Amino acid sequence: MIKGIAASAGVSVSKVFKLQHPVLNIEKRDADSETEVKKLQDAVVKTQNDITAIKEQAVGRLAEEDLAIFDAHLMVTQDPEFVGQIEEMIKNDNVNADFAADQVGNMFIGMFESMDDPYFRERAADIKDVAYRLKCHILGLNIPDLTRINEEVVIVAEDLTPSDTAQLDRRFVKGFATEIGGRTSHSAIMARSLEIPAIVGAGSILDQCEHGDEIVLDALEGVIIFKPTEEQKTEYAAKAEAFAEHRRSLLELKDAETITKDGHKVELAGNIGTPKDVEGVNNNGGEAVGLYRTEFLYMDASELPNEEDQFEAYKSVLENMAPGRVVVRTLDIGGDKELSYLKFPHEMNPFLGYRAIRLCLDRKDIFRVQIRALLRASVYGKLSIMFPMIATIQEFRDAKAVVEEEKKNLSKEGVAFSDDIELGMMVEIPAAAILADQFAKEADFFSIGTNDLIQYSMAADRMNEKVSYLYQPYNPSILRLVKMTIAGAHKEGKWCGMCGEMAGDERAIPLLLGLGLDEFSMSASSILEARRIIRDLSFAEMQALTEQALNCSTTEEVLTLLDNAIK
Numbered sequence: 396m397i398k399g400i401a402a403s404a405g406v407s408v409s410k411v412f413k414l415q416h417p418v419l420n421i422e423k424r425d426a427d428s429e430t431e432v433k434k435l436q437d438a439v440v441k442t443q444n445d446i447t448a449i450k451e452q453a454v455g456r457l458a459e460e461d462l463a464i465f466d467a468h469l470m471v472t473q474d475p476e477f478v479g480q481i482e483e484m485i486k487n488d489n490v491n492a493d494f495a496a497d498q499v500g501n502m503f504i505g506m507f508e509s510m511d512d513p514y515f516r517e518r519a520a521d522i523k524d525v526a527y528r529l530k531c532h533i534l535g536l537n538i539p540d541l542t543r544i545n546e547e548v549v550i551v552a553e554d555l556t557p558s559d560t561a562q563l564d565r566r567f568v569k570g571f572a573t574e575i576g577g578r579t580s581h582s583a584i585m586a587r588s589l590e591i592p593a594i595v596g597a598g599s600i601l602d603q604c605e606h607g608d609e610i611v612l613d614a615l616e617g618v619i620i621f622k623p624t625e626e627q628k629t630e631y632a633a634k635a636e637a638f639a640e641h642r643r644s645l646l647e648l649k650d651a652e653t654i655t656k657d658g659h660k661v662e663l664a665g666n667i668g669t670p671k672d673v674e675g676v677n678n679n680g681g682e683a684v685g686l687y688r689t690e691f692l693y694m695d696a697s698e699l700p701n702e703e704d705q706f707e708a709y710k711s712v713l714e715n716m717a718p719g720r721v722v723v724r725t726l727d728i729g730g731d732k733e734l735s736y737l738k739f740p741h742e743m744n745p746f747l748g749y750r751a752i753r754l755c756l757d758r759k760d761i762f763r764v765q766i767r768a769l770l771r772a773s774v775y776g777k778l779s780i781m782f783p784m785i786a787t788i789q790e791f792r793d794a795k796a797v798v799e800e801e802k803k804n805l806s807k808e809g810v811a812f813s814d815d816i817e818l819g820m821m822v823e824i825p826a827a828a829i830l831a832d833q834f835a836k837e838a839d840f841f842s843i844g845t846n847d848l849i850q851y852s853m854a855a856d857r858m859n860e861k862v863s864y865l866y867q868p869y870n871p872s873i874l875r876l877v878k879m880t881i882a883g884a885h886k887e888g889k890w891c892g893m894c895g896e897m898a899g900d901e902r903a904i905p906l907l908l909g910l911g912l913d914e915f916s917m918s919a920s921s922i923l924e925a926r927r928i929i930r931d932l933s934f935a936e937m938q939a940l941t942e943q944a945l946n947c948s949t950t951e952e953v954l955t956l957l958d959n960a961i962k
């Protein structure tokens with residue numbers, strides 16, 4: 396039995412799909428050219444079959460323009476220059492096929508990477524992908540591929556990138572377990588919005604299983620069992636069924652009000668990463684979208700998304716959520732979120748570096764495109780714009796000024812936009828929480844980002860398991876920062892929400908309610924449970940409880956207080 400961090404609730408009994416890319420050891424050897432040319436030709440056919448199969452699986456799930464990438468890959472395998480040069484090298488130098496493919500591949504990659512035209516530079520990535528596949532086939536190595544999964548599996552990997560996670564097909568992927576990561580790493584957040592059970596930070600699990608092994612994934616307790624016994628399989632299958640039954644019973648609360656026993660109302664909203672996630676928010680009775688992380692729009696693309704593409708995405712979210720509010724967060728890139736096509740100098744401390752609003756205010760060319768797309772989409776629903784990582788009043792003013800300028804530009808062009816767009820900010824840097832009363836004079840609303848607020852308050856990298864004990868949402872220091880933020884907003888008559896993971900944490904909800912939080916935004920799958928909890932509580936009692944919690948000195952004291960008060 397292996398313990399990891401339960402990151403997305405659920406239980407699965409299934410088979411292992413090992414997502415491990417083979418590491419290639421390629422060395423030059425003398426070899427018989429006839430045999431090697433045959434190996435190359437077979438590998439080319441296998442590579443082409445792979446690509447065609449992946450494309451077929453992806454039809455209907457990926458957009459037309461994203462499917463075009465597979466045609467580009469096929470073209471590389473059919474390019475007589477590319478394959479022809481490998482064959483020539485095998486024959487002329489009497490070397491092994493993998494070595495020749497490596498040499499010629501690298502030469503082509505280098506050539507494309509050095510071209511001025513961005514279109515050709517991007518093709519280098521296609522060649523890299525195809526050359527890797529080709530070499531694996533020459534060497535007889537298996538390449539795992541998420542889009543080709545067509546039976547029920549649990550994925551076991553070192554980590555999943557956000558775009559890996561976005562590609563998961565819920566019909567087949569019954570869960571995943573990763574070696575690294577924490578509750579707030581992005582693969583964990585995506586798993587919750589896709590409602591796929593997940594365990595992260597489980598240590599070296601790849602060494603402990605084989606592709607196709609049976610596996611129990613208990614993402615309620617954070618337990619992984621490889622090769623379970625028959626009894627264990629029966630026990631966990633029953634647990635999975637009980638969990639599914641509990642989920643079904645919560646659906647009765649889908650249209651119920653989010654109101655405490657003594658009549659205090661709050662709003663329950665969903666966090667989304669892509670326009671299609673809105674469906675999950677609606678299906679789980681979400682009243683609004685409290686955080687739309689637009690960076691995925693940028694991360695899943697091969698170049699900066701243009702105004703039109705962004706407009707379509709925002710319009711779709713606004714329309715599907717209307718009349719409910721949609722809080723769209725402007726680009727929050729940097730930290731652990733990179734863009735392959737936008738390279739910035741290496742930083743010693745990326746989480747403290749050039750990211751989010753800092754980057755957007757420096758690269759207004761990028762920022763303006765997003766703001767224009769948002770303003771144009773605003774007529775299709777109830778839009779609120781939120782800036783991430785605000786540390787100073789000046790940053791907020793500068794960001795707001797860009798919105799005002801783009802409104803003027805659109806007016807001149809005769810393009811319509813709503814006259815009722817709230818402009819708010821994430822409170823995720825301690826400086827902003829401490830100065831919340833001043834910020835509230837200028838911002839229309841706050842949303843507390845506890846994932847970063849805890850990281851920065853405790854000076855503990857949220858991706859580093861070694862210091863994960865410092866991720867302490869219940870530490871009185873964090874509760875006091877949350878209290879300051881809410882009080883600052885209320886003093887100026889503004890609303891305060893929370894979109895960090897703490898908002899959906901069942902044990903934290905009573906405290907946040909008592910602190911006066913107005914809006915709770917969380918993974919869609921947590922909304923109904925949160926509603927059940929809130930409807931069972933008394934606001935007055937939670938206010939009194941919170942006063943006591945604020946005067947505790949440790950996380951443990953707060954948790955004991957909570958567990959004694961709430962059964």
Ligand code: PEP
Nearest residue numbers: 823844845846847894895
């Ligand atoms: C946060 O920091 O709490 C937050 C919601 O933003 P992200 O997790 O995307 O950094």
Ligand code: MG
Nearest residue numbers: 823844846847
């Ligand atoms: Mg954040």
